[in-house]
Each structure stands twice: as C-alpha cells, then as structure tokens.
Amino acid sequence: MTSYDALLLLSFGGPEGPEDVIPFLENVTRGRNIPRERLEEVGEHYHLFGGVSPINRLCRELKAAIEADFAANGVDLPVYWGNRNWTPYLADTVRQMKADGIRRAAAFVTSAYSGYSTNDQYLNDIARAREEVPDAPEIDKLPVYCDRPGFVDPFVDAAKEALSGLPDGARLVFTAHSVPLSQPNREHYVAELERVSRTVADRAAPGAPWDLVYQSRSGPPTQPWLEPQITDHLEKLHGEGVRAVAVVPVGFVSDHMEVKYDLDVEAADRAAELGLAFARAATPGTDPRFAALPRHLLGETP
Ligand SMILES: CC1=C(CCC(=O)O)c2cc3nc(cc4[nH]c(cc5[nH]c(cc1n2)c(C)c5CCC(=O)O)c(CCC(=O)O)c4C)C(CCC(=O)O)=C3C
Numbered sequence: 001m002t003s004y005d006a007l008l009l010l011s012f013g014g015p016e017g018p019e020d021v022i023p024f025l026e027n028v029t030r031g032r033n034i035p036r037e038r039l040e041e042v043g044e045h046y047h048l049f050g051g052v053s054p055i056n057r058l059c060r061e062l063k064a065a066i067e068a069d070f071a072a073n074g075v076d077l078p079v080y081w082g083n084r085n086w087t088p089y090l091a092d093t094v095r096q097m098k099a100d101g102i103r104r105a106a107a108f109v110t111s112a113y114s115g116y117s118t119n120d121q122y123l124n125d126i127a128r129a130r131e132e133v134p135d136a137p138e139i140d141k142l143p144v145y146c147d148r149p150g151f152v153d154p155f156v157d158a159a160k161e162a163l164s165g166l167p168d169g170a171r172l173v174f175t176a177h178s179v180p181l182s183q184p185n186r187e188h189y190v191a192e193l194e195r196v197s198r199t200v201a202d203r204a205a206p207g208a209p210w211d212l213v214y215q216s217r218s219g220p221p222t223q224p225w226l227e228p229q230i231t232d233h234l235e236k237l238h239g240e241g242v243r244a245v246a247v248v249p250v251g252f253v254s255d256h257m258e259v260k261y262d263l264d265v266e267a268a269d270r271a272a273e274l275g276l277a278f279a280r281a282a283t284p285g286t287d288p289r290f291a292a293l294p295r296h297l298l299g300e301t302p
C-alpha cells in the first residue's frame with residue numbers, strides 16, 4: 001500500500017520524574033523569549049503531578065494502538081517513536097532506524113494543524129535530527145489531519161458526552177494552545193481551528209452558539225498572543241448569564257499537561273469560583289478511529 005518501510009510517531013516529549021522537570025523546560029524554551037517566572041510557574045504544574053507529564057505514557061499507548069491497528073489490517077510496518085524535547089529524543093530514534101536498515105519513513109505527528117508550532121517546527125525537528133545521523137533515512141511528515149474523520153469524529157462524540165452531563169443551554173467552548181500573533185502561519189492555524197470547531201459544534205449541538213478560545217499562553221505580557229484566554233472567557237460568559245460550559249480541547253490530540261492542568265485544574269477552578277457547571281470533553285487519545293489515521297494517511301501515499 002505504500003513505499004514507506006516504517007512509521008515514525010513524532011511528539012513533544014515531557015518529564016517522567018521531578019528531576020526531569022527543569023532540564024525539560026530548558027529544552028522547550030531554549031532560544032525563546034519566555035520569562036523566568038513563567039518557567040517556575042509551569043514547573044509547579046508538573047510538580048503537582050509528581051514531576052511526571054502524562055505525554056510520554058500517552059505516546060506509548062498511542063504507539064501500541066497504531067501497532068494493533070496495523071496488525072489487524074495487514075500493514076506490516078514497524079512503528080518508531082521520537083520526541084522534540086525529551087527522551088526518546090528524535091535524533092536517537094533516527095539513529096536506531098538507520099541501524100535497523102530503515103530507508104524511508106512516514107512521520108505521524110501528535111499535532112493535527114498547520115502553523116509554526118503545530119507543523120513547521122516538527123519539520124525542523126526532522127531536518128535537524130537527520131543532520132545528526134550520517135546517511136539518515138528519508139522522513140516525510142504525513143499531511144495535516146485536522147479535518148479527517150479519525151480526528152474530528154472522536155471530538156464530536158466527546159462533545160456530546162460532555163454536554164449530556166450538563167444542564168440544557170450549556171455553551172460549547174472550543175480551546176487550543178495560544179501562539180504569538182507574530183508567529184508564522186498563525187492565520188492557517190486559526191482558520192483550521194475555526195473550521196474544526198464549527199464542524200464539531202454543528203454535529204454535536206446543531207444551531208447552538210459556540211466559541212473558540214485559547215489557553216496556556218506564555219511569553220512576555222507585552223507580546224500579543226491569540227485571545228481570548230479561556231479563564232477570561234468563562235468570566236464573560238458567566239456575566240452574560242451562561243450557567244454551564246462544555247470545554248472541547250480541539251487543539252490537542254491527547255490529555256497531556258496543557259489539558260490536565262490548564263483545563264482540568266485552572267479552568268475548572270475558575271468555573272467553580274464563578275458557579276459555572278463545567279465539563280471537559282475527552283481528546284482522541286487512543287480512540288481506535290484516531291489510531292487508524294496513520295494507516296489511512298499512509299494509504300494515500302505513493
Ligand atoms: C501550538 C502549541 C501546541 C500544540 C501543538 C503540539 O502539541 O505540539 C503545544 C503543545 C505542547 N506544549 C507543551 C509544553 C510546553 N509548551 C511551552 C511553550 C510554548 N508552547 C507553544 C505552542 C504550543 N505548544 C508556544 C508558542 C510556546 C512558547 C515557546 C515556544 O515558542 O516554543 C512550554 C514552556 C513553558 C510555557 O511557556 O508554558 C512548555 C512546557 C506540551 C507538553 C505537555 C506535557 O508535558 O504534557 C505540549 C504537547
């Protein structure tokens with residue numbers, strides 16, 4: 001079905017113990033203009049969870065789910081996994097692929113959208129890792145998949161499920177990671193987020209109002225980022241008489257720290273203070289429809 005001889009799962013990486021937290025944050029923010037206080041604050045989020053981000057476990061589970069999907073559908077390709085910011089580092093994975101005789105791999109990235117942070121930076125990661133490995137395998141990133149049923153359908157079900165536990169008239173609030181307004185290709189990222197949010201809203205709660213908001217901003221306060229921030233938005237909705245919100249994290253593929261802290265702790269606490277009923281929709285995670293996406297995308301490659 002394809003001329004690729006491996007699939008590479010490419011992700012962000014996260015700490016797996018308290019001693020990893022600072023070195024991980026240093027890796028993420030190297031060469032970037034992130035205030036020291038923001039780093040200390042984010043470090044605390046990780047320490048609340050024992051210094052362990054869920055993201056590496058989620059990647060191991062997704063890798064296993066993709067392998068199961070391949071096996072069940074007669075796709076005989078090995079699956080490798082590498083990260084940008086923590087072990088297993090991508091360059092080490094590429095070195096292993098080379099040692100195993102892999103010549104040409106397709107990369108499935110744990111980010112569904114166009115834009116710099118969500119696409120271009122992963123292309124840079126691949127280029128940099130390949131430069132570190134003599135005679136490295138070719139690696140092509142699979143296409144942006146935010147509009148694919150394997151990504152959208154699990155969110156539709158999750159949005160319905162979140163709404164089902166809330167009183168009538170609950171507002172659907174879609175959320176994604178904020179980025180600086182100056183970030184290259186930001187307009188593509190935003191256009192896709194709006195499109196996915198509209199699709200999910202139309203299917204989960206036809207005709208009901210919905211909003212797209214942002215979370216997890218960092219950077220200096222003087223630098224403009226995508227807004228509104230979810231916590232400010234919850235206050236605004238409350239002021240308008242909304243009494244319940246279903247938050248749907250369409251910007252992410254799994255329940256990593258930006259979801260487990262910034263939504264399940266920070267946004268949920270703000271909602272509780274306001275007296276807003278709050279439900280957070282699940283992310284695709286290891287949904288079999290999501291785990292089948294790499295196979296579907298590979299099926300379209302020459
Ligand atoms: C668009 C986007 C995604 C979604 C696409 C994708 O999934 O890739 C994403 C995902 C993630 N971001 C993550 C963690 C962090 N991101 C940071 C910083 C930043 N993120 C940015 C954007 C995004 N980030 C930006 C513009 C910055 C500023 C610095 C820079 O321009 O790079 C910082 C530094 C501290 C802070 O400022 O928060 C941390 C620790 C984790 C891991 C979570 C875990 O451990 O479970 C994940 C999945």
Ligand SMILES: [Fe+2]
Nearest residue numbers: 117177216258
């Ligand atoms: Fe981030």
